[in-house]
Each structure stands twice: as C-alpha cells, then as structure tokens.
Amino acid sequence: xxxxxxxxxxxxxxxxxxxxIIFVFSTLGxxxxxxxxxxTLKGVLGAWLPRYTENNPHYAAIPGPGSWLFAFVLxxxxxxxxxxxxxNRPVKDVPEIWQSRFGSSRIKRYAAAxxxxxxxxxxxxxAGGCTLGLFISGSTQLALSGLYFxxxxxxxxxxxxRLIYQRQPHKGGKQ
Amino acid sequence: xxxxxxxxxxxxAFGFVIQRTxxxxxxxxxxxxxxxxxxxxxxxxxxxILSAAGLVGLTLAGTAHTTVLPVSILATGLAGILFGVGxxxxxxxxxxxxxxxxxxxxxxxxxxxxxxxxxxLFAHFHPVLIPxxxxxxxxxxxxxxxxxxxxxxxxxxxxxxxxxxxxxxIGRLWEDPGHD
Numbered sequence: 256x257x258x259x260x261x262x263x264x265x266x267x268x269x270x271x272x273x274x275x276i277i278f279v280f281s282t283l284g285x286x287x288x289x290x291x292x293x294x295t296l297k298g299v300l301g302a303w304l305p306r307y308t309e310n311n312p313h314y315a316a317i318p319g320p321g322s323w324l325f326a327f328v329l330x331x332x333x334x335x336x337x338x339x340x341x342x343n344r345p346v347k348d349v350p351e352i353w354q355s356r357f358g359s360s361r362i363k364r365y366a367a368a369x370x371x372x373x374x375x376x377x378x379x380x381x382a383g384g385c386t387l388g389l390f391i392s393g394s395t396q397l398a399l400s401g402l403y404f405x406x407x408x409x410x411x412x413x414x415x416x417r418l419i420y421q422r423q424p425h426k427g428g429k430q
Numbered sequence: 431x432x433x434x435x436x437x438x439x440x441x442x443a444f445g446f447v448i449q450r451t452x453x454x455x456x457x458x459x460x461x462x463x464x465x466x467x468x469x470x471x472x473x474x475x476x477x478x479i480l481s482a483a484g485l486v487g488l489t490l491a492g493t494a495h496t497t498v499l500p501v502s503i504l505a506t507g508l509a510g511i512l513f514g515v516g517x518x519x520x521x522x523x524x525x526x527x528x529x530x531x532x533x534x535x536x537x538x539x540x541x542x543x544x545x546x547x548x549x550x551l552f553a554h555f556h557p558v559l560i561p562x563x564x565x566x567x568x569x570x571x572x573x574x575x576x577x578x579x580x581x582x583x584x585x586x587x588x589x590x591x592x593x594x595x596x597x598x599x600i601g602r603l604w605e606d607p608g609h610d
Contacts, residue, residue, distance in 0.1 A: 265473040268451040272473070273480030275443045280481075281488050282436050284495040286444070288525030292549040300550075312560075313553035323437030328528045330441020335529030337442070338449030348536040350457035350521065361536070368456075368537040371520020372527060372544030373551075375513050379524055380552035381559065382509035383499045386523040391474070393499055394593075395481040397574040397585040400501035402592075404510045409471070411514020416463035419519060 261344060276395065283323050285396065287388030289379035291328030293317040298325070313380065356420050445529035454530040456521025456537065461607075463518055468604035475593045475600075482589050486582055498571035505564035 263271075279286040293313065298320035301308040308314040318324060339346060347354075349364045357363055379385040382404055384393065390408065393401015451473050452458040461467035488494035517523055522530060522541045530538035552559070574585035 262452045262469065263447075263450045265451065265469040266476060268447055269473050269476035269480060271447045272444070272477040273484060275440055275447065276477065276481040277484035277488065279436075279440045280485055280495060281493050282495070283433060283440070285497050286440070288523075288528065289545075289549070291528070292524065292545050293553065296546060296550055296553070311553055311556065313556040321434070323433040326434045326437035327441035327444075328525070330438040330443075331445035331448075331525060331528040332441075332532035333438070334442035334445020334447075335449050335454055335532030336445075336534075337532075338446045338454075338529070339533035342449070342533075346455075346533055346535050347457070350455070350460065350537070352457050352460045364537050365540040368520045368522070368541040369544035369547075371516045371522060372541030373548035374516030374519070374544075375522070375524060376545035376548035377552045378509040378512035378516060378548075380549055380556075381563065382506050382513070385513070385525065386474075386517075387525045389499060391478055391481070394478045394589065395485050396496050396498050397482065397582070397589060398498045398501070399569070399572045399574070399577075400499045400506055402574075403501055404506055404513070407507060407510025408514040408517060411511050412518035413463045413465070413514075415515045415518025416460055420460065420464060 261342070276391065279327075280395070285388065285392035286327065287324060287384055287392060288328055288331070289376060289385035289388055290317050290324045292376055293380070294320050294322055294325035295328075352420060441528075444525075445532060448526060448529050449533055454526050454533050454535070454538075456530075456535075459521040459526075460518075462604075463521075465603060466605045466607055468600050468606055471600050471604075472597050475597050479590055479593045482586055486586050489582065498573055500571045501569050502564045503567035503569065505560075505567070508563060 276286055294317055297308050297314045297317065301319060348361055349359055353364055375385065379389070382389055386408065390401050390405040394405060448454055451470065453470055453473070458467055458470060462470040485494055520541050522538060524545060527538050527542045527545060531542050574588055575582045578584040578588070
C-alpha cells in the first residue's frame, strides 16, 4: 500500500493550470514570469536612474511594476504563501537530495540557488521568455520558439542534474 | 487597473496550483530531472495540451490575446542550453522562484536575487547581445500552423501527438517511486 500523496494528482492539476492559462490568454495575454523580473528592476532602477531605464531597449520593451505582468508574479508569491500556509509539510531551506549530495551547508545551497537563478534569468531574457512565458505560452500558441526552447531546457536540465547528483538514487519521502 | 487585479488574481491561482503539485519544491524538481519523479513533467506537458486546445477555442470565439515570440536559431538555442543548466543546478524556474519565496523557501530568495542580477546584466548588454546573437538567425514568429499550411487544427493535432507521446514516454521511462 502506497501512502496517500499530499500532492494533487498531476492530471487534475493540469486541468486547473490550463484553466488559469486560458483565462489569462482571454483577458490579458500570454502568461509570463521572467518579464516580472524586468518589471521589478525597471521599477527599482527607474526610481534612481530614470534615464538609464528609459534609454535601455530591454526596459523600454517591458512595462514597469504598475502592470499586470508584475501583478502576476507578485500574485504567484501570494499564491505560494497561501499554499505553504495551508500545507502540512514544513519547507526545507536545503532540499533533501541536495543535502545528501553536498551536506547541510546553507551557504553552499544558497550560492548554487543564486547562480542557478542568475543563469535561468539571463537565458530567459536572451530567449525572450522562460518556462512559462516561452515554453508553455509559446507551445500553447503552437510557436516553434516555445517548442525548440522546451526540448533544450528539459534535455540540458536532465543532463545537468545527472552530473550534479551523479545519478544517485533517491527515493522520495523517506524522511 | 482591472488588468492589475486580473493579473494578481491569476498569479495567485497559478502560484497555489504549482505549490500543490510540488513544482515549487526543488527536491521534487531535481528528482523529475533525474527521471525518478514523473508527475511534474507530465503535469507541465498536459497543461500545454489542454491550454492549446482551449486557445484554439478562444481564437475561434475571437477573444484570444496572443503574442507569438520569434525563434532565433542561435539565441533561442543558446538560451535553452543555458536555461537547462541553470534549472538543473537550482531546481527552480523563474515562475516557481516567486511562488517558492512566498512558500517560505530561503534558497528561493537567493534564486530570485540571482535572477534579478541575471536580468540586470542581460538588460545592460541587450544593445550588444541582441544584434550579435538574436537577430542574425531570427526566423520570426513561426508557428506549427504556418508550417502546416495555415491549418490551426492540424497544428493542434501535432501538439497533442507530440506532447501526448512525451507524457506516455515519461510514464514508461521514469521510475515511479510511489508517493512521497
């Protein structure tokens, strides 16, 4: 007997997520997350260096924090907060699989998270979108850009995870 | 103003759903990449199939707001490789960092900070990098529909076949360790 998973069934969850995605497409536009990073910076930097953000083509192309794109990522944080507070499992600052490979050093994990976050956003801004804004929204619109990006991100994430964790078997949830 | 509330509301729903599927948990994401956790990739791919079908409906009803991003062989390709490396390294993608920060994950705070730094660096060098990497191999906003002679139903059918096949393959190839 397998214990009951605390997570939603993937198929039911896919219906829920698709419902939200279709709602956003019908009211606002293609849902996106990496644009929210640009909006955030545009707001922060624009307050101090308005000339810089006005003249930089990257900031000029994305609306600032008074936009739905910023509201969307802020909403995601709020949704994650509600999800976390109504959840019966405590979150871990160092993931179990990371800890069993690299130990419980918070510094090491935070440094890797910072580096990973840096790389994914640098790459997203080069491509024009991320997992949501380019892969999911793009593929939903049958865009070649989204499909091409999607194949590469899954493949290289799988290769990288194998190198980092050295394919060590990790059976979930035996904490 | 309505847009901001719609964005906030949709973002909250989105953040809640991805938290409940475990996509905000970098441990679960790493196991998905190591082929020992099949639910996250199946969830993502199935969401695309359903959204694509819904979007065809919206388009027929004339209420879709679409923006197809162009594909640049070099820039989109290079970005995909880099993104994969970063995703495999930290277990977060840009959207999940926001939800994971809300959930209270301290490593996600660092991923978010790193993301802001990466965005700032790219934006600063945008005037150099876009003409260098993006523009020369930019094929424009091409869709499967364009490639299939303008038939959106054929494009949707191809997406269903490709993504449905991938979901089936994940069910066969990924180990299912049961529930965690």
